[in-house]
Amino acid sequence: MKKTAVIVAAGSGIRMGSELPKQFHEMNGKPVLWHSIKAFTDAYDDIEVVVVLPATFLDLGAGLSLEFPAHVVRTTSGGASRFESVRNGLELVDDDSLVLVHDAARCLVTPALVQRCVEAATSLGNAIPAIESNDSLRVIIGDRNEQISREWVRLIQTPQVFKADILKRAFQQDYEPSFTDEATVAENLGVTIHLVPGERENLKITTPADLAVAELLLKKRNG
Ligand code: CTP
Ligand code: MG
DSSP, X not given: XXXXXXXXXXXXXXXXXXXXXXXXXXXXXXXXXXXHHHHHHHHOTXXXXXXXXXXXXXXXXXXXXXXXXXXXXXXXXXXXXXXXXXXXHHTTSOTTSEEEEEETTOTTOOHXXXXXXXXXXXXXXXXXXXXXXXXXXXEEETTEEEEEOGGGOOEEOSOEEEEHHXXXXXXXXXXXXXXXXXXHHHHTTTOOOOEEEOOTTOOOOOSHHHHHHXXXXXXXXXX
16 A cells, blocks of 8 residues: 655744754754654655645755655645644645654654554554553542553554545544544544554654653664
């Protein structure tokens, strides 16, 4: 089946606290976004990639995409929310494709994880990566709090893979605050979500500490 990755890179990185959005920060000589794109082009020779960029950084993003063949990587601009950015990216995806929506900020994603998600989604219709929590957990109930078992909880990652026609239909819904990823949007249409094992190193760069950790992990990987 045809495969199209939509890599959302249109955020401004408020929690990172730097002028330059985190997806353009360099890690081992290449921008965070470049590492994300590379994992997908390494996973499949025939994959297409749509990169969703901030309107104010279209040139920077387009320049970076030129390092990949033009028939592989296309760019478009995002919106004020992640939901809008994904919706814009989906406009460039054919209905008969599998779509792999990925946060550019998860630049340590591996080709093996991409393939695991695609294989599961090919047979089940969708697949999203999840890992267990290493920390103990509590839920806040009004002014109290209560311990909950780690076994009840999974931490959700990307790439989230769906048949494109279903995800495009789901993204025609009006935005709701519960729509934090593709799974929540599709689930609201009644779609059953399938979890596959994620990877602990597939962290989302959010703060400067995450960037430092990601850089060390990448150095370790590259020997
Ligand atoms: N994203 C996007 N469009 C937006 C907001 C986010 O494409 N309007 C993308 C980000 O670029 C990132 C991914 O969605 O790759 C996950 O979002 P997050 O980690 O929250 O990044 P930011 O929104 O940029 O960061 P912050 O929330 O700290 O501002
Ligand atoms: Mg955000």
